[in-house]
Amino acid sequence: MTPNTGTRTLETPRLILRRFTAEDAQPMFDRWASDPLVTEHLTWPPHGSVDITSMLLADWVARYEQPDYYNWAISLKGLDGPIGGISVVQLIESPARGVRCGEIGYCMGRAWWGQGLMPEAFRAVIAYLFDTAGFMRLRASHAAANPKSGRVMQKVGMTRCGVERRAGADNTGIVDMVIYDMLPDDPRP
Numbered sequence: 001m002t003p004n005t006g007t008r009t010l011e012t013p014r015l016i017l018r019r020f021t022a023e024d025a026q027p028m029f030d031r032w033a034s035d036p037l038v039t040e041h042l043t044w045p046p047h048g049s050v051d052i053t054s055m056l057l058a059d060w061v062a063r064y065e066q067p068d069y070y071n072w073a074i075s076l077k078g079l080d081g082p083i084g085g086i087s088v089v090q091l092i093e094s095p096a097r098g099v100r101c102g103e104i105g106y107c108m109g110r111a112w113w114g115q116g117l118m119p120e121a122f123r124a125v126i127a128y129l130f131d132t133a134g135f136m137r138l139r140a141s142h143a144a145a146n147p148k149s150g151r152v153m154q155k156v157g158m159t160r161c162g163v164e165r166r167a168g169a170d171n172t173g174i175v176d177m178v179i180y181d182m183l184p185d186d187p188r189p
């Protein structure tokens with residue numbers, strides 16, 4: 001089985017996907033982590049202070065030493081600091097059986113919504129995880145009340161599997177989750 005290859009820098013026409021650094025704390029806090037609208041359908045509450053963002057980043061930066069850690073800062077070319085993030089939020093591996101599957105999560109500052117930037121980032125991550133990092137299946141899920149995230153999953157070519165009732169908890173409470181998946185040979189629009 002291909003070894004894990006970790007978080008490597010990826011480039012798309014408008015974006016650089018790179019590792020987070022400690023210096024990203026303020027833009028991350030200002031642009032998305034403190035925003036209740038961005039986090040409405042996420043599992044974590046908005047950060048109350050930049051210190052929380054800094055502590056989280058310290059943990060993430062330390063984890064980059066692990067080759068099975070995949071977590072990118074999304075950076076817009078020509079703009080300092082990240083505008084969002086995309087990561088493998090859950091890795092399911094069984095090397096003896098040749099299994100490597102990942103659940104993808106993402107979020108971005110609202111100032112950059114609606115320009116197709118997350119689909120652009122996600123396509124690059126999909127290509128990397130399937131073609132370089134040896135993943136055999138990717139999964140993503142969104143709260144039923146957050147269809148804009150489902151649009152991202154559709155745009156990158158994921159297949160809607162169905163709805164798991166009361167399967168998630170976000171900042172609105174217990175929610176039904178819409179599940180999508182993708183295999184390496186699926187079309188990549």
Ligand SMILES: CC(C)(COP(=O)(O)OP(=O)(O)OC[C@H]1O[C@@H](n2cnc3c(N)ncnc32)[C@H](O)[C@@H]1OP(=O)(O)O)[C@@H](O)C(=O)NCCC(=O)NCCS
Nearest residue numbers: 038106107108113114115116117118119141142148149151
């Ligand atoms: C979901 C999210 C990543 C989409 O990223 P994006 O780069 O804006 O994606 P797109 O430009 O392809 O837009 C996707 C959909 O968002 C909706 N949308 C676009 N601009 C919007 C805006 N300004 N306000 C609200 N919704 C908007 C539209 O429904 C759009 O679908 P369409 O292109 O068919 O009209 C982004 O809205 C976000 O970070 N949301 C908060 C965090 C989140 O929900 N993460 C996913 C958890 S599962």
